[in-house]
Amino acid sequence: GLTRNFSNSTSLNAIKTVTVVGGGLMGSGIAQVAAQAGQNVNLIDLKPELLDTAQKSIQNNLHRVARKIHKDAPAKIEEYVKEASERIKVSTNLEDGTNADLIVEAIVEKLDVKQQLFNRLDQLCPEHTILASNTSSISINEIGAGIKRKNKFGGLHFFNPVPVMRLLEVIKSEQMSEETYQAMMEWGKSVGKTCITCKDTPGFVVNRLLGPYSAEALRMYERGDASKEDIDIGMKLGAGYPMGPLELSDYTGLDTNKFVLNVLYEKTGNPVFKSIPLLDKMVAEGKLGVKTGEGFYKYKK
Ligand code: 3HC
Structure with a gap:
C-alpha cells in the first residue's frame, strides 16, 4: 500500500541534519x-x-579538498569552502543541536561522561533522532545502557584524518533495529565512506588488529632490536603501510594509543595488550606525539 511505500522511501528517512558533539580532531x-x-x-x-x-x-x-576538486580555479575553490563551512553552525549549548536526524558523539573517552551525555540527548531529542558514538574502544552497549531508544543507537567509528581515511566502522548495538542499521550504512556512504559492520567487541575490527601490531612495535623499540627509524621504514617499505607504527603512534597520540591498549587488555585479558613501560613513561612525561611537539620524533608546533 501507499503507507508502506512511503515508509520504505529512503528520501523520507534520509539524514539531512547532523549534530556532532565534541569539537576536537575527530569531531571537526x-x-x-x-x-x-x-x-x-x-x-x-x-x-x-x-x-x-x-x-x-x-x-x-x-581548502585541501577543494583544491583537489577544482584544481586551478581559485573562485570555485573559495566558493566550495564558503558553502561547506556555512553549513556548519557551532554552539556551546547542547540544546542547539538536539533537533537533528543523527547525533554523533566524539567527546572525551570516559564512560561515565559519555553515558551522561547520551542520557541527556535521549531526553532532549525528538523520537526519530538516531544517536551514535565515535568511541575507539569503549563498549557501545555500556555507553547506551541508560537510554530508552536502544533501537536507535549504535557506533560510528571514524579514522584520523577523517576527511582522508575512507573507512567507517558501523557498530551494531545489542538492540539496534534493522532500520537504524540501514540508516547508518546509508549515511556513511553519503559522507563518502566505505562502511564495514562489526559487533560491539573490544576495539572493533581496526583497533583490535592495530593494537597487537602497535604494541609489538613499541616493545621492539623498547628492547633496542632496531632503531625507531628502521622500524618505521621497515613497515612502510616492507609492508606498504603509509606510516610506520611509531610514526602512527605519534600521529594518533601516545595517550590515545595507551588508552586503547588498556581497554583491550581489560576486556580481553590477552597479554599482548599488557601495559608497556616505555609508553607509560612517555605519556607521563607529556610526550604525546605530534600534538605536543614530541613523541618518538620531534615536530614543529
Ligand atoms: N584534511 C583533508 N585532506 C588531508 C588531510 C586533512 N586533515 N590530511 C591530509 N590530507 C590530504 C592531503 O591534502 C593530500 O592530498 P593529495 O594527495 O591530493 O595531495 C593527501 O591527503 C595526503 O596527505 P600528505 O601528502 O600531507 O601526507 P601523506 O601522503 O603522508 O598522507 C596520511 C597522510 C593520509 C595521514 C597518511 O600518512 C596515512 O594514511 N597515515 C595512516 C593514518 C592512519 O592509519 N589512521 C588511522 C589511525 S587509527 C584511528 O584513527 C582510530 C582511532 O580510534 C585511534
Whole structure:
C-alpha cells in the first residue's frame, strides 16, 4: 500500500541534519565530511576556544579538498569552502543541536561522561533522532545502557584524518533495529565512506588488529632490536603501510594509543595488550606525539 511505500522511501528517512558533539580532531573531521556532503551540521562543544580552533582547521582542510576538486580555479575553490563551512553552525549549548536526524558523539573517552551525555540527548531529542558514538574502544552497549531508544543507537567509528581515511566502522548495538542499521550504512556512504559492520567487541575490527601490531612495535623499540627509524621504514617499505607504527603512534597520540591498549587488555585479558613501560613513561612525561611537539620524533608546533 501507499503507507508502506512511503515508509520504505529512503528520501523520507534520509539524514539531512547532523549534530556532532565534541569539537576536537575527530569531531571537526566528522562535521567537515557531513558538510561536504551537503548536510546541515551543528558542531557542539562546551569550550568556545575549541570551536574556534575547529572552525579554523575545518577551513584549512576544506581548502585541501577543494583544491583537489577544482584544481586551478581559485573562485570555485573559495566558493566550495564558503558553502561547506556555512553549513556548519557551532554552539556551546547542547540544546542547539538536539533537533537533528543523527547525533554523533566524539567527546572525551570516559564512560561515565559519555553515558551522561547520551542520557541527556535521549531526553532532549525528538523520537526519530538516531544517536551514535565515535568511541575507539569503549563498549557501545555500556555507553547506551541508560537510554530508552536502544533501537536507535549504535557506533560510528571514524579514522584520523577523517576527511582522508575512507573507512567507517558501523557498530551494531545489542538492540539496534534493522532500520537504524540501514540508516547508518546509508549515511556513511553519503559522507563518502566505505562502511564495514562489526559487533560491539573490544576495539572493533581496526583497533583490535592495530593494537597487537602497535604494541609489538613499541616493545621492539623498547628492547633496542632496531632503531625507531628502521622500524618505521621497515613497515612502510616492507609492508606498504603509509606510516610506520611509531610514526602512527605519534600521529594518533601516545595517550590515545595507551588508552586503547588498556581497554583491550581489560576486556580481553590477552597479554599482548599488557601495559608497556616505555609508553607509560612517555605519556607521563607529556610526550604525546605530534600534538605536543614530541613523541618518538620531534615536530614543529
Ligand atoms: N584534511 C583533508 N585532506 C588531508 C588531510 C586533512 N586533515 N590530511 C591530509 N590530507 C590530504 C592531503 O591534502 C593530500 O592530498 P593529495 O594527495 O591530493 O595531495 C593527501 O591527503 C595526503 O596527505 P600528505 O601528502 O600531507 O601526507 P601523506 O601522503 O603522508 O598522507 C596520511 C597522510 C593520509 C595521514 C597518511 O600518512 C596515512 O594514511 N597515515 C595512516 C593514518 C592512519 O592509519 N589512521 C588511522 C589511525 S587509527 C584511528 O584513527 C582510530 C582511532 O580510534 C585511534
